[in-house]
Ligand SMILES: CC(=O)[C@@H](O)[C@H](O)COP(=O)(O)O
């Protein structure tokens with residue numbers, strides 16, 4: 001369910017279920033079930049479900065994606081690296097959305113945005129391959145004018161601005177600078193006719209400033225929701241995040 005805001009721009013919540021799978025994999029049990037988490041998240045207000053099939057399968061497994069795809073009532077946003085293996089998998093599963101992300105096996109989490117400038121030809125080919133399967137492609141990039149331009153020029157209709165540096169900023173001044181970068185990046189994306197999303201490291205007290213940016217259509221949030229769910233319950237963690245986002249957008 002999307003909330004139409006005075007600005008006319010809907011703010012949507014993509015719930016990333018990766019770390020439900022992290023907890024499941026910790027003991028090799030079948031629980032907690034990421035599929036159940038996704039379906040309950042939809043009931044609690046998620047507008048889409050995001051999941052990151054990493055090369056090392058540290059959390060989401062191929063079967064999670066395969067089983068979930070036909071069951072989702074909203075839509076699936078599959079995050080994947082720009083590799084033949086992942087592109088072929090995505091073309092077989094045909095999620096509504098694929099977000100191309102950078103990936104290094106040794107990273108703890110996604111460290112930066114996809115370098116579309118450096119890998120332009122490969123990313124363009126990946127975008128075209130996915131679009132041939134009627135998959136909408138998003139590029140997970142830093143809020144950088146050159147990257148936004150390259151994303152537009154390679155034919156991707158959507159960008160997701162990496163909010164990690166904003167989320168990890170300790171000093172208020174640094175966080176303000178990062179917020180301005182994201183605001184400018186979002187405006188640049190809109191000027192280029194792109195759908196602009198954002199995500200990474202967002203939580204219950206830093207999401208408001210991002211949700212207030214009227215050019216941003218969708219926030220993908222996972223780790224903080226899974227963490228909060230331990231104390232508040234899964235449905236509440238999702239519904240609370242959605243309510244905070246909507247209220248922030250309404251307040252402007
Ligand atoms: C691309 C992104 O920022 C998130 O999807 C993040 O990758 C979540 O997965 P990890 O926590 O495994 O990095």
Ligand SMILES: NCC(=O)COP(=O)(O)O
Nearest residue numbers: 199200201220221222223
């Ligand atoms: N693309 C961001 C995402 O899906 C969730 O990132 P995080 O909230 O787990 O940091």
